[in-house]
Amino acid sequence: MTNLIIMVVIGLAIVILTIVDIVWTTLWVEGGAGFITDNLSKGTWFVMTKISGNNRKILRLTGPLLLIGTLFMWVVLLWFGWFLVFSASPQAIMNTSNPQAISWHNVMYYSGYTLFTLGLGDYSPGGPYWQLLTALASGTGMLFFTFGASYIISIVGAVVDKRSFSSSISEIGKSSEEIIKAAWNGKDFSDIDLLLMNLSDNLSKVAVKHKAYPLLHYYHTSDKEKTMSLTVPTIDDALSILAYGIEDRAKPNGILLKKFRNGVKDYLDVLEETYMTKANDPLKLPDLTKLRKAGYPVVADDVFEKNMKGHEERRQQLLGFVLKDNWKEEDIVTSK
Template identity: 30%
Template sequence: MNTQLLVVPGIIVLVIVMVDVAWTTLTTQGSGPITRLITIAVEWASAKAHAVFGNRAVLVAAGPIAIVAVGSAWLLSLWAGWLLIFSAFPDGVIEAQSEQTAGLVDRIYFVGFTLSTLGMGDFKPGGDVTRLLTALAAFNGLVLVTLIITYAVPLVQGAVARRKLAFSISLLGSSPQEMVWRAWQNKNTQGFENALGQVSSDLIQCSEQRLAYPLLDLFHCKQSRFSLGVQLGRLDDALSLLTEGLQPNYRWNSFTVGNIREVVSHYLNRFEKRSNNGHLDMPPLPAIGLLKSKNVPLADNQDDAFDHLKNRRVRLHRLVRREGWKWSAVEAEDQADELSP
C-alpha cells in the first residue's frame, strides 16, 4: 500500500473537524454537524434516563457531559487526522536517540504530545516536511484547546443568565394568578411594568444566546424556580389573564405588556428551531380561585378568552416538557419538584 495516500483522508478529517469547530465556536448560527449529532445523542440519552429513573440529576448532568463529549470528539478526530498524515511518511517520525523509525504506537504518542504542545523530546520529526507538519500540528492543537475553553465559558455564563432570569420572574409570584393578584393589589402598574421591561431585556439576550449556543438547552435545573421554561409559562399565563381574562374595561394592554409577549414569542421561535416534542394538547387554563375570592373583575367565560391563545400555550407547554417538567409546575410553586414522566 502506498502510505502517501493517507494524506488525503487525513486532510479530509482535519477539514471536517475544524469546519465544525469554527462553525460552532466562531459563528452565531448554532452548531456544526458533529456537535449537533452529539447534542442530539446526549439529549436523547438524558431524556430516556430521566424517564426510566425519574431523577432530575441525569438531566442536570446533561450539559456538562455534552461539553466534555464535544471537546473529546474534536480532539480525538484531530488526533486521528494528524496521525493519518504523519503515517503517510514512513520515516517521518523517528526516535530521538537511536533515530529508528517510530512504530504505530509511537506515532500515536508523538501526535498526541505534539497537539498538546508538551514537546516531550523522545521522538522527533525525521525530515523537513514532517518538521513543518509538526509545527502546524502543534499550532492546530493550541488553537483547538483555546477554542474549546472560549466556547465552554460562555456556555456556563449563558446557563447562569437563564437561571438568574428565571429566578427574577419567580419573584413576581408563585403562580399565574398570584402574579396577577400582586399587580392588581398593589395598583402599581408602573412598578410591575418596570419589572417586565427588565425581564424583556434579559430574555432577548437569552434568546440570542440560545441561537449561538444550542447546547444551552441541555443545562437543566433541579428546582422549577430556576427553570426558564416553567417561569415563562407562568408569566405568560399571568399576562394572558391580564390582557384577556379580565373584563374589557380592566384589561392591561400597554406597550410594555405587548412588547414582552413579542419577546416570549421570539424565544419560543428560537427554541422551536431544534425542538421536536411531537403533539401536545393545550395545558389547563390557569386557576382563578384566588382572584375570584378577591373580587378581581374577571371575564365571564375564560374558555372564550383563552381560545385564540391555544397555539401559543401549546408551544409553551412544549417548552416546559422539554425542560423535564409537568405543566403543574407552572401552576404552583409547591409542586415545583414534580417530575414529568
C-alpha cells in the same frame, strides 16, 4: 503512494470537519451547534432521559457531562486525524535519539504532543512537507485550547443568566395567579410595567445565548424555581391574563406587554428551531375563577377563551418545552 495520499486525505478531512465543528459551535452566533456537537448533544440527552427516569439528580448531570464530552470529542477527533496523517508514511517522523523503526504508538505519541504543544524533541518531522503539517497540527491544538476555554466561560455564564431569569420570575410569584396579585395596586396593574421592561430585555439576551450555545438546553435543574421550562409558561400565563383576561381599564402598559409577549414567542421559536418540537395539544388555559372571586377585574371565561383563540400554536410550544425538559404539565404551578 496511493495509500499515502488516501491516509493524508482522510486524516485532514477529519481535522477539517472537527475545526469546522469547533468554529461553528463556539463562534457562529446564528448557527447554533456544529453538526457533530449537535448530534452528540441530542443523543446524550435522549440516553440520559431514558436512564434517569424521574431521578433529576442524574438528569442534571447532562449539561456538565455534555460540556466535558464535547471538548473530549474535539480532542480525540483532532488527535486521530493527525495520527492518520503522520501514519501515512514511515518517513513522516524520525526518532532523533534512536534510529529504530517508528511504530504506530510512536506516531500516536508524536501526534499527541504536537497537538498539545508540549515541545518535546525526541521525535521530529522527516521532511519539509511533514514539517509544514506538524506546524499545522500544533496550530489546531492552540485553536482548540483557545476556543475551548472561551466556550466553557460562555456556557457557564449563560447558565447563570438563564437561572437568574427564572429566579426573578419565581420571586414575584410561583404561579400566574400570584404574579397577577403581586401586580395589582388596588386600581390597575401598572405596577408591573417596570418589571416587564427589565424581564423583556433579559429574556432577549437568554434567547440569543440559547441560539448561540444550544448546549444550554441540556443544563437541567431539579429546582422548579430556576427552571425556565416551568417559569416561562408561568409568566406567559400571567401575560395572557393581563393581555386578554383583564378589563381594559386595568391593563398595564400595552407596548411593554406586547414587547414581553413577543420576547417569549421569539424565545420559543429559538427552542423549536434548535431543541424541541411542539406538543400535539396546547397548554391548558389558566383558570380565572379564583381571581374573579377575589375581586380582580377579570373578564368572563367565554370572553377569555374567545380572546385566546389563535394562540394555540404558542401554547403548543410552551407545552412542548415543558415535556422536552422531562417535566409534566402538572409541574407548572398555576391557577389551572
